[in-house]
Amino acid sequence: MIYKKIKIAISLIMVIIILAGATGCWNRREIQDLAVATAVGFDRSMINGSPRVILTVLLTRPSPAGGGGSRGGGGGGPTASPTGTVITIEGETINDAIRNWFLRSSRIIFFGHTLVIVIGEDMARQGIDQVVEFLNRQLDVRPRTWVVVSKGTARDALQALPEFEPVTSQEIARILELDHDWVSKSAAVNLFQVMYDMLTPGREAAVSWLKLFVPREKMSPARMGGAGSTGASQGQPKSFYIDGSAVFRGDRMVGRLDKAESQGLLFVTSKAVGGSIPVSLKPPQKDTSFVLRTSKAKVKPVIKGNRVTFEIDIRGIGDLNEQRAGEIGTLEQDFKKVERLVNKEVEKRVLKAVAKAKELRSDVFGFGDLIHRSRPGEWKRIKSNWEKIFPTVQVRVKVKMTLENIGPTGEPIKIQ
Amino acid sequence: MLHWLSRLVGGIRRNRPKNKPGSGELPGFPPDPETRTLSASLEQNKTVLREIFDRCADLIIREFSIGNQHPVRAMAVFLDPLVDYDLLQKDLLSTLMNINQTPPRKIIGAMLESIIPAGKIELKNRWVEVEAGVAEGLVGLFIEGENTALLISYAEDTSRAISKPVTERTIRGPGDAFNEDLRTNLALVRKRLHTSRLAVENMEIGAVTKMMVCVVYLKGYVMPGLVEEIKKRLERIKVDGFVSAGQAEEFIVDSRYSPFNTIAATERPDLLVSRLLEGRAAIMFDNTPFCLIAPNTIATDLQSPEDYYHRYWFSSFIRLIRWGALFTFLLLPSAYIAVTTFHHEMIPTNLVNSIMAAREGVPFPAFLEALLMELAFEVIREAGIRSPGPFTQTISIVGAIVIGQTAVAAGLVSSVMVVVVALTAITSFAIPSLTLSTALRPLRFLFMISAASMGLFGVMIGLSVLTFHLASLRSFGVPYLSPFAPLSWGDLKDAIIRVPAWRMKLRPRLIGYNEPQRQEPGLGPQPPKAGGNTNTRTKRGER
Amino acid sequence: MLDKGRFSSIQLVILLLMTEGATAFLFAPAGITKFAGPDGWISASILASAYGSLVVLVVVALGNRFPSQAFTEYLPAVLGKIPGKILAALYAGFFIHLSAIILNESSTFVHVAFLRETPPTVLDIVTAAAAAYGVYLGIEVIARQSSIVFPVWALSLLLLLILGIIELNPNNLRPFMENGPLPVLRGAGISTVFRGEAFLLAMLFPYLNQKREALKSGFVNLGVVAIIAGTIMAALVGVFGDSFVTIKLFPFFELARYISVARIVERLEIVVVIIWVAGVIVKLAVFYHSSCIATANTLGLKSYRVTIIPIVAATVIISEMVYPTHAQLIPFLFKPLPPYAATGELLVPALVLLIAVIRNKRESRQS
Secondary structure (H helix, E strand, O other), rough: OHHHHHHHHHHHHHHHHHHHHHHHOOOOOOOOEEEEEEEEEEEEEOOOOEEEEEEEEEEEEEEEOOOOOOOHHOOOOOOOOOEEEEEEEEEEEEEHHHHHHHOOOOOOOEOOOEEEEEEEHHHHOOOOOHHHHHHOOOOOOOOOOOOEEEOOOOHHHHHHHOOOOHHHHHHHHHHHHHHHHHOOOOOOHHHHHHHHHHHOOOOOEEEEEEEEOOOOOOOOOOOOOOOOOOOOOOEEEEEEEEEEEEEOOOEEEEEEEHHHHHHHHHHHHHOOOEEEEEEEOOOOOEEEEEEEEEEEEEEEEEEEEEEEEEEEEEEEEEEEEEEEOOOOOOHHHHHHHHHHHHHHHHHHHHHHHHHHHHHHHHOOHHHHHHHHHHHHHEEEEEEEHHHHHOOOHHHEEEEEEEEEEEOOOOOOOOOO | HHHHHHHHHOOOOOOOOOOOOOOOOOOOOOOOHHHHHHHOOHHHHHHHHHHHHHOOOOEEEEEEEEEEOOEEEEEEEEEEHHHHHHHHHHHHHHHHHHOOOOOOOHHHHHHHHOOOOOEEEEEEHHHHHHHHHHHHOOEEEEEEEOOOEEEEEOOOOOOOOOOOOOOOOOOOOOOOOOOOOOEEEEHHOOOHOOOOEEEEEEEEEOOOOOOOOEEEEEEEOOOOHHHHHHHHHHHHOOOOOOOOOOHHHHHHHOOOOOOOOOOOOOOHHHHHHHHHOOOOOEEEOOOOOOOEEEOOOOOHOOOOOOOHHHOOEEHHHHHHHHHHHHHHHHHHHHHHHHHHOHHHHHOOOHHHHHHHHHHHHOOOOOOHHHHHHHHHHHHHHHHHHHHHOHHHHHHHHHHHHHHHHHHOOOOOOOOOHHHHHEEEEEHHHOOOOOOHHHHHHHHHHHHHHHHHHHOOOOOOOOHHHHHHHHHHEEEOEOOOOOOOOOHHHHHHHHHOOOOEEEEEEEEOOOOOOOOOOOOOOOOOOOOOOOOOOOOOOOOOOOO | OOOOOOEHHHHHHHHHHHHHHHHOOOOOHHHHEEEEHHHHHHHHHHHHHHHHHHHHHHHHHHHHHHHOOOOOHHHHHHHHHHHOOOOOOOOHHHHHHHHHHHHHHHHHHHHHHHHOOOOHHHHHHHHHHHHHHHHOOOOOHHHHHHHHHHHHHHHHHHHHHHHHOOOOOOHHHHOOOOOOOHHHHHHHHHHHHHHHHHHHHHHHHEOOOOHHHHHHHHHEEEEEEHHHHHHHHHHHHHOHHHHHHHOOOOOHHHHHHHOEEEEOOOOOOOHHHHHHHHHHHHHHHHHHHHHHHHHHHOOOOOOOHHHHHHHHHHHHHHHHHOOOOHHHHHHHHOOOOOHHHHHHHHHHHHHHHHHHHHHHHHHHHHH
8 A cells, every 4th residue: 555655656756857847948939039040141350450250140020010900800911021131240259249149139040041151252261161160060050051152241242132032042042043953154052062072082162152243224123222121221232143153272262263164163063954055156256055954974084193184074965045147957967066066165164164273273073082982092092192183184075965956946047 | 735645644544435335225115125025915015115205206006906807906006207108008007907807816927928918027026126117117017915016118208309410420321320218229220230140238237327238249240258348347337326328438448547438439320330240349328329339449439430431532531631630630739839939940931931920929928829729719619519509510610710810910819820729620520539539639738738848859759658558558458559559451441541342351350350251252343344235235126 | 477568570570670770870870980981881781780680699599498588587597596696687787778878869869959958857857758658558568659650750761761862972972992891890880789789689589479480570670770771871971971971960860951852842850850759769668678677587576667767767867977968978889889788789698598508408418
């Protein structure tokens, strides 16, 4: 009988302990207490003589739906169109900056929905290892977040006005997505890919390059105050666009690839999809467009001692979208004519890219990594010297593009 | 609290009554009730009867004479409300009063045999039995000079007409449901099972109510040992009385404290019959419009007779929806709390903005909001049961939503919350077994608490504990989680989906193993082959 | 026989599968990849299961000699009363230690990955309590619960794997055996910890319904785990590359976060919670059960129920005091644990088997 009572007593005590623990709810955070950061920017700069990290955060704050009236009745419901706010904070380190955030803001910053990470040029040139480490340790930040380097400061970039989307971050994110499928003129990478490139020996990171500009059109949404209010804009309203890629060596930015060179890079890494390659049937003007649909590259290293040559074999399929003066019909030799021109153009771009990379001494193609994977023995030998060897590598490019489609017209428009 | 503590240390002992229930001396009862027998004197019997049924104004003692020639005095004793006067007059009184021949010696024996045209007659001589019989509604026939009495059944049918089922409605199925009369209910069952295999065993429960209970099963099909176990458990019950089967249920289940029902209840005879055919047994109670079925499994709880009246395609789809509804009902409020409080990265970005805007200005944290709304809904539901008319459920839901809208407009709750609560409410009605949904209703609050404290981790822990509990439940020996837990592929045919009827060759493995096969294989419909009877010409060659 | 429950061979496979798999895909991949590089999948699958088969063979051989007794029950019979009891007590401590480690792994993961502010102590207590409830109900209930949970667990795992493999880059898995077989073996050392848990079969043996199928079930289990573990390793390294896998504490969790199909199927971390909690509760329940049985055997108790609460409390305390942060846990997992576990799971049982065989031969020669 006494056993039973002891058992009951112990169970009760345990239950109380568990309940006491359970009702604490330490990690609880109400959703309306959050400040959702859709984009984050990192800069380094000297402020009052000491090096500081500047953190810029682009927040969305759903506008309180005009009082109680619009909420229940009339089937309206809360408005889901957010407005963007840019807040800048600085600190000695990134984390310091975040803590300083709480000195200014009433809400908890939340990176779970961050779409874009913008790295200012200063920060990029001085080294992004700290940023990457920080992001790595944040549980909120998702590995698929896009990363861009901006000319100038990230703070300015995030204050640029979007022309299409309500918030800048969304616009950057969409632009990068589209670049991948339609343009292929920039290395659109996400956080994971940046880390991968940095961690893997024999590879360097290439990141999209963001530039600000003042749109010339008077009716551009940017000039008219933007689709969403971003607070007071200073001076002329600026919008942004993507212009090629930034190239890193290790964690420092060392240079840029322009649009054509970026395309070359993408060809070699089999990431070129979409994008147009203009060629000239009647030089010097470019009058014909070959629109790429898919492409793939096979790279083979040939190693003789310390001399390394890469044989790059690029194949792709595309359509003809535009031509001038009715040169290309449906004849096979016409197709071949275009293909030859396209192959040449692609080869030119690839060589340009390789040359630039060699000049910057940054192996963005991952050639070193390729050697590592396919010739591990050789790689062991030249690994330590790869920085010196890379600028001396030779590249033999062979391009074979196939023209498949010239649109629903058979014969071109011939002006009579 | 103090009392509990003092008991813990072995203190106060309260007085516990020692006698058996229902054995308190009945006022007016003759001493030694068990053994006391009738006397041969009519007057004495009359006196005793008046004493036993003291202050029962509805006791009628009708004295008359049997036979015309040498009349013998007799009396008919009965309780007015329970007896059908018509039958009494025609069959008993007029027959007996108009007998021409001299009633022979051994008069009662003869009556039993040849004269009284009643269907059911018993001969009793102990007062206990006579009292029980008259209280039950039988007519007691006492004859001068005999110390035995005849108990004759002329019951008046006071039950309501057979009507449609209340909670287990179907569209295509038969519409008769059990009512309060045990005889009628048995009739509904016997109508569907024209076989002598259908065994009916009687018992009485309740010292005062003496409710008639029948255990019904199909001989040869039923699980071996099941009926004995059921009877054993029923016999263990020693109470004053039950009013309905629901109370008895708590006495005979396997697990004392589990909220889940290991005994099913149904008000449909067609459902009952199909369960009997599977090898289960039923317990039918008098004065109860539903009957219990043992054993019960979770798969059974999610089956509805409707499934068998539609084709397999639709039934399987609906079953899957029901399973989804089960989980939704249990987990939706908890998931909402967990995701909006702990796991904000789970929500798609656009939704985050909506929810944030919706919750702007709401004074309560998500957990409290959900708790209040759910409790409010439970109250509305409870109130809706008592509101009149066939639209009670609709009114409840609509009312809840209307109140919800106003609450949102006043800024008390967020609109998302109203959606969650409405969905939860609707899914609770999608669960066919009323007992299962009532078991789950309080349970979801526990899940809400665990979600509020530890997010989805808490919910998962709660689910683990719940699964442990369910895995440990047995229903008269059959694990509650079959056919899932001791995995039985064959039985899954009827659990999550429903395969066409001609494929259900075997009875459920753990229940019907006495006689596994229930239908011939290969009964799928086979339309005539082409080239055979597609000929539409008649014999004379005309189309 | 301290527990009247019984379960079938399939349930055994499922039980062992969930026990071994639950933690194997969480902490192990980072450690294995650190030593074995991109070839970790070989360590995790083939090598580890080779080790596992040795364990299974020893355990089944022992079990067949003492079919109705758990390992700690027949130790006195084989080794003599006093040494047997001492070894049984050591094993009780061994199981309790392992249970504490598992508990710690679980609360560390949940604490670091999801509920960063909830103190791990609370997570410990809650997880331990849930598992303890299962132990209280008996091994049969644990087996049944695991067969219910198994489809959810397996499907979630498969879902994540399949969606993750979309991003697979086969180049990441090369070069093959870059530094020779040694790193692969070292990587295998870590996965043997989890595969060696097949030793629990020695404690579960008396509850099997079909003891003859024990050997077959054991090997089926090893085969399936090999495939799963190998696939997971290959997927992780294939998608992320070995450098990335090494630096992340929970690469599988990262994989769940990385998956994105048509921008609709995203944010699948939640599936990892499901997999994790479901698996770890089963695993913990099995380990607790073995601990309780071992303790009850050592102390000669009639029922193991009394030991549940003290053992659970002990594991929580050990988890708190010995491994308060994962700075203590991780180094322990990767360095001392493999040999420690191997001793208890393979070496000592093999010795016991040897002694049992010798004794048997001696006795049969005498009689």
